[in-house]
Amino acid sequence: MRGLRRNAAGTKRSFSGSGYGLGHSRGDDDTEALLRSHNAGEGPSGSNPRYSDGGGSAGNSDEAPLLSDGSGKRHHRRHSSLAGDALRGVSGWRGWVSRLTGRVPAEVQRKRDEDLDKEDDDPSASRLVAVGSTQSTRFPPNIVSNAKYTAWSFLPVTLYNEFSFFFNMYFLLVALSQAIPALRIGYLSTYIAPLAFVLVITLGKEAYDDVERRRRDNEANSEEYTVLQFDSEAGRPGTRQRRALHSRKKGSNGRYVAERDRLADIQEEEESTENDGRGWRVTEIKKKSKDLKVGDVLKLSKGHRVPADVIILKCLSDSHSKHEDESLLIDHDSSSSSSSSSRPGSGASNGETFIRTDQLDGETDWKLRLASPLSQNLPTRDLVRLRVTAGKPDRKVNEFVGTLELLPSRQDAMSGESFTASGAEDDDTNGLVKAAPLSIDNTAWANTVIASHATTLAVVIYTGPQTRSALSTAPSRSKTGLLEYEINSLTKILCFLTLALSVILVALQGFRNQEGNVWYVKIMRFLVLFSTIVPISLRVNLDLGKSAYSRFIQNDPGIPGAVVRTSTIPEDLGRIEYLLSDKTGTLTQNEMEMKKIHVGTVSYANDAMDEVAAYVRQGFHTASPNHLATPSSSLSAAAGNIGATRTRREIGSRVRDVVLALALCHNVTPTTDQDDHGNSVNSYQASSPDEIAIVRWTESVGLRLAYRDRTSMVLESTETGRVVVKVRILDIFPFTSEGKRMGIIVQFQERLQNDSGSGEIWFYQKGADTVMSSIVAANDWLDEETANMAREGLRTLVVGRKRLSSSEYAAFAAQYHEASLAITARDAGMQAVVAQYLEHDLELLGVTGVEDKLQKDVKPSLELLRNAGIKIWMLTGDKVETARCVAVSSKLVARGQYIHTVAKLRRRDTALEHLDLLRSKPDSCLLIDGESLSLYLTHLRTAFVSVAVTLPAVVACRCSPTQKADVATLIKQFTSKRVCCIGDGGNDVSMIQAADVGVGIVGKEGRQASLAADFSITQFCHLVKLLVWHGRNSYKRSAKLAQFVIHRGLIIAVCQTVYSIALGFEPEGLYKDWLMVGYATVYTAAPVLSLVLDTDVDEALANLYPELYKELTEGRSLSYRTFFGWVLVSIYQGCLIQGLAQVLTEVDGPRMVAVSYTVLVLNELLMVAIEITTWHWVMVVSILGTFVVFVGSVPFLGGVRAVYVRSGDSCQI
Secondary structure (H helix, E strand, C coil), X not given: CHHHHHHHHHHHHHCCCCCCCCCCCHHHHHHHXXXXXXXXXXXXXXXXXXXXXXXXXXXXXXXXXXXXXXXXXXXXXXCCCCCHHHHCCCCCCCCHHHHHCXXXXXXXXXXXXXXXXXXXXXXXXXXXXXXXXXXXXXXXXXXXXXXXXXXXXXXHHHHHHHHCCHXXXXXXXXXXXXXXXXXXXXXXXXXXXXXXHHHHHHHHHHHHHHHHXXXXXXXXXXXXXXXXXXXXXXCCECCCCCCXXXXXXXXXXXXXXXXXXXXXXXXXXXXXXXXXXXCEEEEEEEEEHHHCXXXXXXXXXXXXXXXXXXXXXXXXXXXXXXXXXXXXXXXXXXXXXXXXXXXXXXXXXXXXXXXXXXXXXXCCCCEEEECCHHHXXXXXXXXXXXXEEECCXXXXXXXXXXXXXXXXXXXXXXXCCCCCCCCCCCCCHHHCCEEEEECHHHEECCXXXXXXXXXXXXXXXXXXXXXXXXXXXXXXXXXXXXXXXHHHHHHHHHHHHHHHHHHHHHHHCCCCCECCECHHHHHHHHHHHHHHHCCCHHHHHHHHHHHHHHHHHXXXXXXXXXXXXXXXXXXXXXXXXXXXXXXXXXXXXXXXXXXXXXXXXXXXXXXXXXXXXXXXXXXXXXXXXXXXXXXXXXXXXXCCCCCCCHHHXXXXXXXXXXXXXXXXXXXXXXXXXXXXXXCEEEEEECCCHHHXXXXXXXXXXXXXXXXXXXXXXXXXXXXXXXXXXXXXXXXXXXXXXXXXXXXXXXXXXXXXXXXXXXXXXXXXXXXXXXXXXXXXXXXXXXXXXXXXXXXXXXXXXXXXXXXXXXXXXXXXXXXXHHHHCCXXXXXXXXXXXXXXXXXXXXXXXXXXXXXXXXXXXXXXXXHHHHHCCCEEEEECXXXXXXXXXXXXXXXXXXXXXXXXXXXXXXXHHHHHHHHHHHHXXXXXXXXXXXHHHHHHXXXXXXXXXXXXXXXXXXXXXXXXXXXXXXXXXXXXXXXXXXXXXXXXXXXXXHHHHHCCEEEEECECCECHHXXXXXXXXXXXXXXXXXXXXXXXXXXXXXHHHHHHHHHHHHHHHHHHHHHHHHCCCCCCCXXXXXXXXXXXCCCCHHHHHHHHHCCCCCHHHHXXXXXXXXXXXXXXXXXXXHHHHHHHHHHHHHHHHHHHHHHHCCCCCHHHHHHHXXXXXXXXXXXXXXXXXXXXXXXXXXXXXXXXXXXXXXXXXXXXXXXXXXXXXXXXX
C-alpha cells in the first residue's frame, strides 16, 4: 500500500509542479535537467531558484520522479552531463535565455514565473493547503481594504451619488442653462459657486473619510508577524541537500560531466529519498500582514491580532515554547534531532489556547481553541508533511468543517493527489497517511486576538477578502429619515409651483414672441429666476444641523458613552412609535447567579445552600489522599455520615451526584492572569455567563474546578485543598443554539497515582427543559419544577447522566469518529450517532435555576416610554414562563393586565380563534412563543400584525434572530411608522439593522450589536433621554430649520414675481450677481442655522409629561398645514416688501433694489428672532453679527452701491 500511494503521488507530481511538465516528453525532462545543471552555481547553494522548493513549488527538480519500479519507490531525475553552452540556442523555454545571461534577477524571475504558473483560486470549491509551502493555486492577497474608492473611481462614484439627489441635479441643470446666452441672467459664477461649494464640502468629507480608512488599512497591513520558514539542512530553502553523485566527475570547466552509467545515479538518489521530509530546518522570518500567504505557518503569542483565518497546529506553554526554540528552530546534527523527535509529545503543551472574539462576533467571553492531536504531538520540523482540506470560504463564523492529513513527505503534501488513511503497515511512520477531523474548535478567524500566554503555531487557510471577517462585514445600508421623505414631498410641490408660476406669467403676456426671445425661452428664464424656491442651501443646513444633534448626544453627561454611528437619522428618535427590545442583557443585567437547585424531592435556595455544602463535604470525603471519589462511591462510608437516616443518605447521594455533574459538564476553563498591580488573579472563562455562574456555585458549596485541559479535569475540595475527583475527558458535545444542550463523556480515576486506566465511564448532559424532557427517563416532577422556577424569573437547566460500559463507548467512538471525517452533512451525521448511542433514558439528576437581574431603572423607563405612546415589544429566546416573569417584574405588563398566551400552535383555525379573542380584548398583552409566531409569519402575516400592532405590549419568546428581524420588518411595512430596535448581543444584529432606528447596548455579550447599530448606549435607561429629549429636540429643530430655509427662498421668489409683473411680465432678474448668493449665505445663514440650539420645553418638563412625545409622532411640526402656512406668510411678506419698494421708488432703478434687498435681509433676521423660544448666546451673536456684516458690506454690493453714486447720500438707503 505504501508503495502504491507513493507511486500515485509521484505520477501526479510528474504532471504538476511548476506547470512545465504537462505534455512534455522524456526528452523534455532531460533538457530541463541540462538547463538546471548549467545554471548550478547561480544561487547560494548552486541551484536554480526557479525550481527551488523554498517557495514551496511542487515542481522541484530533486523531487520530480523519473522512473517507477515495481515496488512503487520514487526515483529522481538525473542531472545531464551535457554542457550548458550547447543549450543557449534553445528557444521557447519561457525566458530561460534571458535568465541564463543574467538580465533578470533570479529571485524576481522565480516569483514572476511561479505566479504565471499558478491557477486562480475557485472560491466556490474546497481547497487543499500544504502547510509551510507555497501553494500551486493563486489565492487572494491578505490585504485589509475598507476604502470605498480608488484614485480612478473617486470622482465618478461620488459625483454620481451626489447628483442622484434631486436638489443637486436641479441646480446643476440651472447652472448649465446659464451657458446658453438666451437664458443667461447675471454672472455664471453666481450659479456655479453655490453648487460647487456644496459639492466641495461633500467631496472633501468623503475624501477625508476614505483617506482615514486607507491609513487604518495601511497600519493593519503593515503589522509584522513571525513566520516559520522550512529549509533544508544545507540551508537552501525547500530543498534537500544534494550530494555529488558517484557516477559524475568534474570537467576542466568545473562543471559535472556525466559518465555512461546512469543506473548508479538512480540507485543513489533512490536511497537519498528514504530520509525525505526529515531534514527540514526551521527558521523564523518576519513578514508584514499584507505579505502573508495561504500555507504560511504563523507564530503567535498573547495579544497578537490574528491577521488571517488560520488552523491551529500547536499550542505551547512558555516553557515548552523555549524548548521548541532550542530543539527545533536551531540547526543541529541528525542524532540530536532523532532523540528529540523520538520522545512523544516532547516540546508540546496540552494543545489549548484562548482567543478573544469580541471584534468578530461581539462576545466578550474568551473562547477555548484546540490544536489537533495529529499536529500537536508532531515535531515542528515535520509540520511540512501536513495538508489541510478546507471548505470553500464562508461567512459563518461559528461553523467549519475540514480535515488534517499527515502524509509521508512534504512533496506528498504539496501534491493534489488523494491519499487513503491506513493503519500501521510497516515500521516507517513516515510512510503512513493519518487523518483527523477539523472543526470550529481548531480555528482562529481573522481579527480575533490570542488571549492566553501560550505560543500558538497556526497555518493560514483563508486570506484577505475570503476571511470570515471580510465575508461577514457588509456595508451598512444607508438610512434616510422620515423628515427627509416629508421634505422631499414638499420640494416636489415647490417645483410644481415654480413651473406653474413661470407658465402663468408667460401666459399673462399672451405667449407673445419677440425678436430673439420666443415664449418658451421666457418660460426657461423664469424657471431660472425662480430656482430659489427650491433652495440649494436646504440640504446643507439640514446636514449641519444633524451633525450638531449628533454632537449634543455624544457630549451629553446624562448618557455617558453614547456614540452616534448614523448621523442621518437623529430626527427619527423623536418619531418612534414601536420599540422592540431584547431581554437578556438589555432589560436584564446578564450577570448570572445560581439561585436554586431541585433534586427531585427537595429544593435548595438561599440559606439552604449550607446544607448542600455539608452533603458535598460528606460525599467527597475519601479514605486516603490517593483514593478519589467516583459516582459509584458509597455515601454511607463517608466520614460524618454514620448514623444518618436512609432518607438523608439518599438525598445526600442525589445532591452529590448533581453537584458532581454540574462541576464536570461545562466548557469552563480556570485561568490565571495578572491585575494592574502584578498580582495573580484566578478566574473562569467560558462562552456563556450561565456556565460560569454554575461553576462558581459548585465552588461555593465545596467543589472547585482546579485544572482543566483538553484531555483531563481535576476537582478539589475547597475545604481541604485536596484533589477529590480526576477524570479523563473522552468527548465533548458543545452547546449550540439549535440543540440547546451540551454533553461530556468522562472516565473517572479511582486513584491519584498509579491508576489502572479502567475507571467508570459516564455521559453527562444538561440543557433546556424543552429538549431534555424527551431525553431523560420518565418522571412526574420535571415540568412542574421548571415552570415554578420560570415563574420566579429563573433560567432553568435540566441535568442528566448515563453510565457507559467500555464496549458501549468503543462502539460509539468508532461510529462517531467515522461520522466526524465526512465532508458533507458532518454535523447531522455526528448528531445522529450521539442520539443513537447516548441521548436516551438518561437518569434525571436535577434542575438548576439561574437569576438574571434587571438593569438599572428599567421599570420607570418602560413606564415612561409607555406613557409617551410608544408600544413596546419584548423579543427573547427564553422560555414562555421566564419571559412572562420578566415582563411582569419589569412593569412591561401593568398590574392586573390580562396576558393572553399563545403557545405551540400548529393549526390555522386555532390561530384565527386566538386573533378573534385578542380583537375583543384590545388592552391585553400578547405572549407568544417562537413556534406559534412562525405559523403566523408564514401563513397569517397580515391578520396577525393588524391585531398585534393595536395591543399595548407584545412578548415573543423562543425567537430566533431571523424572527426578530422579520417582526421589525413586518411592523414597518404594515404601519409605515418608525420602529426602534434595541439589543446587546450578536443575535440582535439582524433586528437592529432591519429597524428604522437601531440602538445597541455595550454589555456582557460584547460590542457586535453596538457596532451594527445607529446609536450606541451603555444602559437601557439612557434610551429614555435619547428619545424623549434628544429625539424631541432634533425633530423640532430640523422642522423649524427646514421651514425657515424654504421661507427664505419663497419670499425672494415672490419679490421676483412682483418685479417681473411690473416690467410687463418680462423675465428680468431683480437681484443679480452676488446679491442672491449673499442673501442665502452671508446675510441669513448663521441666524437661521442658530435655530439648532432652540428648545421649546425644558428637559425636566419633557420627562414629567411624556405625553408631549405623542405630538411628535403625529408629525405636526412639519406638515402640509404648516408648510402652506409658511407659503402664505412668504407671499404676504414678499408682496408687501417688493410692492412698497416699487411704489416708493422707481420700478427699474438701483434705489428700488437697495430698499427691497435691505428690508428683505432685516425681515429675515426679525423672523428668526420672533421664532426663537429659548435664547442662547450664540443666537444673539449670530443675529447682531450678521446685521453688522451687512451694514459693513453695503459699499461693496453692486446694486446698492449705485445708490451712493447717484444720490451722494447714504442715508437715502
